[in-house]
Amino acid sequence: MVKPTKGVLSIASIAALGVLAACGTTSTPTSSSAGATGIAGCHGTITVASDMPLTGGDATDGPFPAYAAQLAVTQANANKLMGGCTLKYISKDDSTVLKNGHDPAQGAANITALAADPTVMGVVGPFNSSVALSEIPVASRNHLALISPANTNPCLTAVVAVCSDPTIAINTASLYPGPHTYFRVIASDVQQSEIDAYVAYSVLKAHTIYVFDDQEAYGRGLALLFMKYYKADGGSVVGSVSLPGATTTFSTQLSVAQSKGAQAIFFGGTTGNGCGLVRRDMGSAGMNIPLLGGDGCEDQLFITNANSGAKTSEANGSYATSAPDVTKLASSATFFSQYAAAYASLPAPYNNGTKEPYTAYGYDAMNILLHAINSVLVGNGGQPPSSSQTFRDDVVAALRQTSYDGALGHTTFDANGDTTNTGFTLYKVTNGAWVGVNTYAVDTSGNVSVKS
Template identity: 30%
Template sequence: MGARRRRRFGTVAALAVAVVLLAGCGGVSGSSGDGSDCDTSRGTLVVGLVAPLSGELASVGLGMKNSADLAVSQANARCAVPGYHLAVQSQDDRADPATGAAAARTLAQDPSLLGVLGPFNSSVAQAIQPVLSDAGIVQISPGSTATSLTRGANAVTAPLRQYQTFFRTVATDAVQGPAAATYLTRVEDRRRIAVVSDGKTYGEGIAEEFAKQLATEGGQVAVRVTAPPGSARDGVVARVAAARPDAVFYGGEYPEGGPLSAALAARGVTVPVMGGDGIVNPGFVTSGGREGDLGTSVGPPPETLPAAQGFVDAYRRAGYPESIGSYGAFTFDAANVLVDSAVRTLGDDREWSPAVRPEMVRAVQGFHGDGVTGPLSFDRFGDVSRDAVTVYRVQAGGWSVVGPVD
């Protein structure tokens, strides 16, 4: 099979769902539609997932877990990998790098492991990368956006891909941070921006990318503050208030971003807070985010993409108690890339063993197809070749789409 062959996951997923639904109504003869008639004589292959399944970011992680489960269930229903049944094995990283590394080590000990999906947090990804790289296990993150994960500390002057096993289906902060700065300066006409970040890999990375583009746009960083999660907000709020900015950019996640917005308002700083995908979550609003606050997220909203409708409908019909979340569609695509790569690696009659993992890495690198989030392929750094960014605004107590950033 040529590396340039395009696979349309949205169509495949929709057909698989249709077969299952028809089977349940007696509309398909001779097949249950659930994969029970597949040849699974060679055993089970594991799709690993590492994500925050508990704690403040659990709403993100559980959406990722469910989306991976849906992709694998559909793959089993269509007998995707001849001779094998696929199973998801999920590990909770609790958004903690050490816990994530331990989870990766646990998964890596399983010889039936095809690859690992996740994590969400860039700081956790940093801890997991060397573990999986040493074992030669492919990793596809649907949520870790820090540019340094694929291009090293000097992404512009001396980019260096340290881990050939790491890929992602989500665009990087080198796309998202500049998009936020462009929107604030050109659309909102806000040029003196206070920049606050949480000291973690994702927060610092997106804040730095934002600040660089802000200068390019003729804007100015009014004050730069680092506020690690759990630290006192009073000093941060006082410094921001004294700077009298036109807006505040927050590099971090919604559990800290929402309360920061509320604390600023209480001090009389009523300008909007803007952040990246880390704050575009209902939890930002419920924890203090205000009307008019802004956020960016990578890619268009899944519900606006025709190719994603089959995925959204299938997720709802599956009855998962949690919402898809901001990263469910990216996880669904990542899982399908992994499954497709296993099919291309094993063919119809090849036995799986850890010895073929390097071929899995090459298969992912050479992947070209259409996912529910849009066209999918990976550049030489393992980054997805797509750079769409959407702006959201808090309106009527929830996040509403403003539109794409050019």
């Protein structure tokens, strides 16, 4: 496997890509050309950055949104989105050898270094919620905009019921010593769990459920939120259990679930922590009820694990909600073809943006940042505000007004910086593969509806 390093995203490649991108920018949002004329006389340098885990165990995920963000910058340069000003891009890696992947301490160090550069106006990142916990306070203190393509932990932006659970223990208020400069273009687990509860109760028609979680912040948070919304929907939770990720057999708890008459099983957690094994053990216990999970379950490993037991097609009929399959959205088609053209020379899988769910999120996050900067320049007579801090504050203010049509569809942010573009697709294992069933959206009052 080729592990891209910071060097891959060099200035030289940006320049080369700029030519490529300039030939096919048909889908570049129209607002840019309107703004470009007024800011032709812009002076100075504006820097944007991305912060993703690029190496170690995260090398299969983080580079995709980083490449996508870089593509957005390349296209902006080709289109003179910043007029006469120079637009620079820095790629940061928050992985360390020590952690063999994302490292919150490295993330905080990266943001500290970027904030010290007065030309840096915003950062796309981070990828992992645990890194966000250490980066958000640094960004907030420095008034620096931070836009995540992939953080789903609800407690990063708002206090919800589960934040005080000992497994999660996030004090949201303490994350923001300065202004609230954090945004995300992906919906949080609050929306996901609302949709999960709706799916369990109204789609799968399970009125009693047994809930597993994997004792980790993501899984436990999702399970707690799920139980809250499921009960609100009228369902009855007959039992719940938190088991460590190393658990190898779930038959004891499944026997309990069986005896309590559960009509479905919910698993809050990741496949690596046992989602597929629960399905496997359901087969051994002869339980013919559905299993529902969150996005942590929707992967190939789930199918492998679920089918590893005596029943080799046990995975069939399992359900999981996950980020909408953006490759199916009409709005993303142009982006993915541009990505493929721009990065054709990269080794597989990095030459294909559809190989990772968050690629398009990285692209839209950077474009939203660039357009916010553009709108500040336009509003300031085509010039950057005199002080760096004012500039950064103005960028954050402009981000709040975002109304952007990109690869993901239409994005706006609510008061907490969360996207209002909330969709989750329900997937079902059919003939040994995850197949999208329906995409659901949830409105601010918690009503779930079919989106597509």
